[in-house]
Amino acid sequence: MDATTRPTLESVAQRAGVSRQTVSNVLNAPHLVRADTTDRVRAAIDALGYRPSSAARQLRTGRSRVLGLRLEPVHDGINGAVLDRFLHALTESAQARGYRVMLFTAHDDAGEIAQYSELLDTADLDAFVLTSTHREDERAAWLAERDVPFVTFGRPWGARPEDAAAHPWVDVDGSAGTRAAVAHLRRLGHERIAYLGWPDGSDVGEDRAAGWAAAMVDAGHDGGLLRRLHARVPDGVAAGAQAIERVLADAAPTAVVCASDSLALGALTVARSQGTTLAVVGFDDTPVAAAVGLTSVAQPLSEAAQRALDLLLDQLDGTGGTRSREVLLAPHLVERASSRTP
């Protein structure tokens, strides 16, 4: 009983009166070991407080049970909270399955790829989780080329249909989110429902805008009015405020659906200061939305993280147990005071 030395497979084996390999089998291939031997070994493991050294295992197997994720700079803390919650859920799910999350930073995609390369070479990371996918994302191609398991949180955006199945991914259906927002507002009696979205070029933005537009067309609105109800501005509270003022003056909507809580917060501020009864719906259900009573489209981040992990484990262990390699989750609307009857 030397308290200073960590127990190893060898010392456990000695105590249980078996060999190294038998102890290893108890842990990694229990079906090979007879029940009574297993019991004796387990007792020895508990008695000594044995825990396997991941360094030794990693050296031998080439696997580390560690996932890599790039921590992006906090551009906008309002929307940044989305990734924060995803990260927390991912860490928790991974931990429950015996995996860890290791962070790294990079200033651009090329830097991220350089980090992949270094982490794979030195730390033997098992897989990566990519966020903020975008058009012509070279990161996915780089990893795929090298047969490194990975999932993206975000669809593979691209013009060609085969891009959609390029690699495993998890995403939230933004279009369904804005559609639900419109449905909610129409149920409350709103008809002229505006949309505050981002400028062209953002695929996520197009997706969210498309849901609103489709729902409005379904409701019988024609193209001319839709164009006047649709503002495209860069993300931000101030931009949202200015945009809603223009749209209010031009098209007199009674409600507005926004591509983000930032834009929605701007709209809400204007509405409240002008005493207007404009109903506002945001997107992402950030803590700010909860704080100011803003109805918002909530992404199921916890589930997204769980599913992303499943997709990874399928590639790593085969223990993920998923059917499809593409997972599109439906968001749900969190109703608060900002959406009321017109």
Added chain:
Amino acid sequence: MDATTRPTLESVAQRAGVSRQTVSNVLNAPHLVRADTTDRVRAAIDALGYRPSSAARQLRTGRSRVLGLRLEPVHDGINGAVLDRFLHALTESAQARGYRVMLFTAHDDAGEIAQYSELLDTADLDAFVLTSTHREDERAAWLAERDVPFVTFGRPWGARPEDAAAHPWVDVDGSAGTRAAVAHLRRLGHERIAYLGWPDGSDVGEDRAAGWAAAMVDAGHDGGLLRRLHARVPDGVAAGAQAIERVLADAAPTAVVCASDSLALGALTVARSQGTTLAVVGFDDTPVAAAVGLTSVAQPLSEAAQRALDLLLDQLDGTGGTRSREVLLAPHLVERASSRTP
């Protein structure tokens, strides 16, 4: 040139015409190797694209160059952004020094300690960074007892003076922050400056409140008025709004300093909706503050992370180069539209 096999010390040594150990020395103890030999070895390393296996190194040395950090659940995304930015800065600094950050989650301090134990045993983590320190924090004692290097982001709060030097820590001087806020407001001509803080029991809260109180006493205000200007409410936007209404009615302040941006946002909302010219100063300079034009006390999070890392490296390598084991950083005020002349 076998593309399928990673280069090892051995293959580099062969190519350079030296032995394994010499290559290792070039990397870890360059002073032992003659200059021309070093050059040849370096050339071989570059030619083969050699990168040391951290698993093998870890197995031999018992060090992993990995830091552990508990990712707390996102209680309030407004203030949660503070830890988010700290984490980003920490990851970046660590990466620059050859260290990585590994995450874990836990539901309470006991769970966190269980994770320490497991991570130390299995993954040989080199050190931990603790956040959200509080009174009678058992985590620090557990780690200290086992001689595990760690730093806390947050002072060791405790009654006895010797607690302050219990272990290395980095913190931001909240008291100096609120003091600076009061000074700023007085410079603008404000005299009756209220304070929205948290209920008793939060050491961070007491610290911030103390700065305001001291500055007000310096300005010649007496205890009676101070008590009426000081509200204690749980954190949150709604709580902030209600509290400022009470204080406005009771003590008629022209400005208010808040313990958080959440409280400040509540105060600001009330001020704007009532058309009052109340000046508001928040705390933490979260992205929300920037978004809504709220003057706020900014914590130097990037520097805090850097200093925390230095304190760790001092314990690990001796390469941190710090003098003191306690680092108290001064915050600075970010002035925006919410603070104006009365």
Added chain:
DNA sequence: ATCGCGACTTGGAACGATCATATGCACAGG
């Protein structure tokens, strides 16, 4: 010419796990 010394280099052992292969053993079939 030999020795000693310092500067540099070398090969073996070790870290703690897993892989591949070998052995012991019980039992059934020829």
Added chain:
DNA sequence: CCTGTGCATATGATCGTTCCAAGTCGCGAT
């Protein structure tokens, strides 16, 4: 009675690095 089969367990080799003790080399001193 011997052999083949299958299962449970044991043994040796290996992953790639660093530690350790011993080795080689050139060069000036004796």
